[in-house]
Amino acid sequence: MPRWLDPKLILGILLVLGSMAAGARILSDNNRTVEVWALKADLAADANIAETSLVATSVRFTSKTNADQYVSAAKFPNGARMLRKVNKGEFLPRNAFTTEEDKSNLVDLPIPIAAQFIPAGVAVNKRVDVYVVPDESKAVPKDGFKVLEDVVVTSVPREAGLTGSNDSKVTLRFGVDPEKIDIDTVVSKLVTGTAVVVLRVGK
Incomplete structure (x- = not known):
C-alpha cells in the first residue's frame, strides 16, 4: 500500500487542517469589532437622548451575549429618554432607556x-x-x-x-x-x- 494511503498519515493531515481552520476562526473572531453608542456626557434619569449625546464607538466584545447588552450604532434611538443615569464614556445599555410614551406627567x-x-x-x-x-x-x-x-x-x-x-x-x-x-x-x-x-x- 502506498505510504500516502496510510490511514494514520491521512488522519494526521486532517487533524492539522482542522487545527489550522479552528485557529483562523479564533483569530477572525478576535479581530471582529462592532460599533455601539457611547455617551459624550452624563445622562440623568428622565433626560432625552439627543444626537449630540452619543458617539459611535468600535468595540471588541468577548461574546455575543455581552455585545447584545448595548445599543448598536447602526440605528439611533430616536425619541428615547433615560430610565436611569449613565455616565460619560460608558456604552449605552439597552435597559437604560425607553421609547415608550411617558405617563409620569x-x-x-x-x-x-x-x-x-x-x-x-x-x-x-x-x-x-x-x-x-x-x-x-x-x-x-x-x-x-x-x-x-x-x-x-x-x-x-x-x-x-x-x-x-x-x-x-x-x-x-x-x-x-x-x-x-x-x-x-x-x-x-x-x-x-x-x-x-x-x-x-x-x-
Whole structure:
C-alpha cells in the first residue's frame, strides 16, 4: 500500500487542517469589532437622548451575549429618554432607556434666577434641589425653604455661576404627582423670593 494511503498519515493531515481552520476562526473572531453608542456626557434619569449625546464607538466584545447588552450604532434611538443615569464614556445599555410614551406627567419649569445663585457645576441633565429665600428675608440660610427636590436640569445659562447677570434662568424637568407636588404652589413661592439652586453632587 502506498505510504500516502496510510490511514494514520491521512488522519494526521486532517487533524492539522482542522487545527489550522479552528485557529483562523479564533483569530477572525478576535479581530471582529462592532460599533455601539457611547455617551459624550452624563445622562440623568428622565433626560432625552439627543444626537449630540452619543458617539459611535468600535468595540471588541468577548461574546455575543455581552455585545447584545448595548445599543448598536447602526440605528439611533430616536425619541428615547433615560430610565436611569449613565455616565460619560460608558456604552449605552439597552435597559437604560425607553421609547415608550411617558405617563409620569413631566413638566418643564423655567425658573428666573440670578446667575450667582447657580453653582458652576450645574449643567443639562444634572439633578438639583431648589430653595426660595423670601424677599423680606435677610437671606439667612434658615429663612430659605425647599420648593423642589431632585429634579433634572434641561437647560442652563451658558455662563451659569460665572457672571452677575440677573436675567438668567434654569429650566427644570420633573414629574407632577398631585399628592406630592402642587405646581401652582411651587410657582407662587418662586415669585415671592429669590431662587437658589443646589447641585446634587454625584447625580
